[in-house]
Amino acid sequence: MHEALFYTKLENQTVRCELCPWYCILKPGQTGNCKVRSNENGKLITHVFNRVAAFGVDPIEKKPLYHFYPGKSILSVGEVGCNLHCSFCQNHHISQCFATEFSGFHEISSKEIVDKALKTPQNIGIAYTYNEPFIFYEFMFETAQQAREKGLKNVVVSNGYINPEPLKHLIPFIDAFNIDLKAFTNDFYLKQTKGKLAPVLETLKIIAKSEAHLEITNLIIPGLNDIESEFENMVQWIAEELGKDVPLHISRYFPKYKLEIPATPTETMLSLYETAKKHLHHVYVGNMSDTKRSSTFCKHCGEILIRRNAYEIQIQNIRENGNCADCGTPVKIIFY
Numbered sequence: 001m002h003e004a005l006f007y008t009k010l011e012n013q014t015v016r017c018e019l020c021p022w023y024c025i026l027k028p029g030q031t032g033n034c035k036v037r038s039n040e041n042g043k044l045i046t047h048v049f050n051r052v053a054a055f056g057v058d059p060i061e062k063k064p065l066y067h068f069y070p071g072k073s074i075l076s077v078g079e080v081g082c083n084l085h086c087s088f089c090q091n092h093h094i095s096q097c098f099a100t101e102f103s104g105f106h107e108i109s110s111k112e113i114v115d116k117a118l119k120t121p122q123n124i125g126i127a128y129t130y131n132e133p134f135i136f137y138e139f140m141f142e143t144a145q146q147a148r149e150k151g152l153k154n155v156v157v158s159n160g161y162i163n164p165e166p167l168k169h170l171i172p173f174i175d176a177f178n179i180d181l182k183a184f185t186n187d188f189y190l191k192q193t194k195g196k197l198a199p200v201l202e203t204l205k206i207i208a209k210s211e212a213h214l215e216i217t218n219l220i221i222p223g224l225n226d227i228e229s230e231f232e233n234m235v236q237w238i239a240e241e242l243g244k245d246v247p248l249h250i251s252r253y254f255p256k257y258k259l260e261i262p263a264t265p266t267e268t269m270l271s272l273y274e275t276a277k278k279h280l281h282h283v284y285v286g287n288m289s290d291t292k293r294s295s296t297f298c299k300h301c302g303e304i305l306i307r308r309n310a311y312e313i314q315i316q317n318i319r320e321n322g323n324c325a326d327c328g329t330p331v332k333i334i335f336y
Contacts, residue, residue: 002049004037005138006166013042019137020083020162021199034135036081036099047099048136051107054078054094057120058127059311063157064249066284066296067333068176068213069124070306071313074155075117078130079139084159084193086182088221088259095131096257110143117152125153125175134162137170144173160203161195167206176213176334178249179204183218183225184234192224201237208242213334215247217286220264220272222253232275239279245299245332248276251286300329 006018010025017024017032024032026039036048058076060069080102082095089095094102117126126147128140133156144154153175160179181204183189186197207214216238220226238246250272252264269285273293276283281299289310296306298317303326307314317325324331 001040001045001047002138004044004046005141006163007044009042013039015039015042015044017044018163019166020134021196022083031098031100032083034081034083034132035097036079036135038100046136046138048079048081049139050109051079051105052077052113053080053102053105054130055106055108057123060124060127060155061308061311061313063127063129063155063178064217064284064286065155065176065178065213065215066249066294066306066308067215067247067282068155069153069334069336070315072124073120073122074125074127074153075113075120075123076127076129077113077143078128078133079136080131081135082132082159083135083161084132084195086193087257088192088219088253089257091130092257110139110146113143114146114150114152117147118150125155127155127157129155129157132159132161134158134166137166141170141173144170148173158203159193159195160200162199162203164202164206167203171207171210171212174212176215177207178215178217179207180217180219181234181238184230184237185225188225192221201241204238205241208246214242215249216242217249217251219251219253220269221259222261222264222268224261226264226268226272228271228275231272232279235276235279244279244281246280247282247284248280249284249286250276252288254287296333298324298327298329298331300324301327303327305331306333 008016013028022033028039031038060072060074080094155176157178189195189197254263285293291309294308303317
C-alpha cells in the first residue's frame with residue numbers, strides 16, 4: 001500500500017479523492033469507484049504501487065500510435081481496476097476487479113521497470129496501458145519520472161477520465177497519449193460506461209495544447225455510436241478543437257464482456273472512414289485487415305509514406321528532414 005496523491009481529508013476520518021471526476025467520498029474501510037484506492041484510517045491508499053498485473057513488449061502500433069516512432073517496440077505495463085465500467089470492455093478480467101482480490105500481481109519497483117525497458121531491444125520506452133493507467137497514477141508518475149531521466153519515452157493509453165490538475169501535473173513527463181473517445185454523446189457515456197463525456201473532451205483539449213503527441217481511438221459499436229451524424233459531429237469537433245493533423249483510429253467492435261451485439265459490419269467501418277477523411281488528414285481503421293486504410297499518406301499529394309500490414313511497417317518516401325519525398329510537405333510523424 002502507498003499513500004495516494006490528490007485527495008482531501010474531511011471530518012471523521014472521511015476523505016475525498018480528487019484524482020478523477022467521480023470525486024469519491026470514502027469513509028474508513030471503503031474503496032473508490034476505481035477499485036484500487038481506499039480509505040485506511042483516514043488516509044487515502046493506493047493498492048497498485050510497486051506491482052503490475054500485466055507486463056509485455058508490444059509494437060508501438062498496437063497502442064495504437066501510428067505517428068510516434070513507427071516500427072519501434074515499447075515495454076507495456078498495466079494494473080487492475082478502472083474508473084469507467086464499459087459494457088464492452090476488452091480487458092474486463094483485470095479492469096473490473098478489486099486490487100485486494102486480485103492474485104496475479106508481479107511485485108516490481110519503478111527502477112526495475114526502467115531497467116527492463118533499457119535492456120529490451122528496439123524499445124523506445126514504457127507504455128502505461130492494458131487497464132486505465134490514471135488510476136495507478138502514483139506508480140505511473142514515479143516510473144515516468146525515472147524513465148525520463150534515463151532518456152526513455154513515456155506513453156499513456158487512457159480513457160481520459162481524469163481531473164485537470166493531476167493531468168497537468170503528469171503531462172511534462174509523458175511523450176504521447178492515445179485517448180479513447182468512446183462516443184460523442186453523454187447518453188452513451190452514462191449508459192455504456194457509467195461516466196460522462198465532458199471530462200474526456202476537456203482532457204483532450206488539455207493534451208492538444210501541450211507538447212505531448214496525441215492520437216485518438218474510437219471503437220465503433222453497431223446501434224450505439226455508429227450514427228453518421230453523431231460521428232461526423234465528433235470528427236468536426238476533433239478538427240476544430242484539437243487540429244486536423246491529430247490521427248484518429250476507428251476500430252471495429254467485436255462482442256466482449258456484457259455486450260453481445262454482433263461485430264461492426266465492414267461497410268459501416270468504410271463509410272465512417274470516408275466521413276472522417278472529409279475533416280481529418282489522418283484516419284485509420286483497426287481490428288480489421290485493410291492495408292490501404294491503415295497506411296499513412298501525405299496530406300498534400302497523397303504519396304504513401306508508411307505502408308502497414310498488421311504490425312509490419314515499411315517507411316518510404318520520407319526525406320531525412322521528415323518531409324514528403326514527393327512534394328516536400330512536412331510530415332507530422334515523430335521519428336528518431
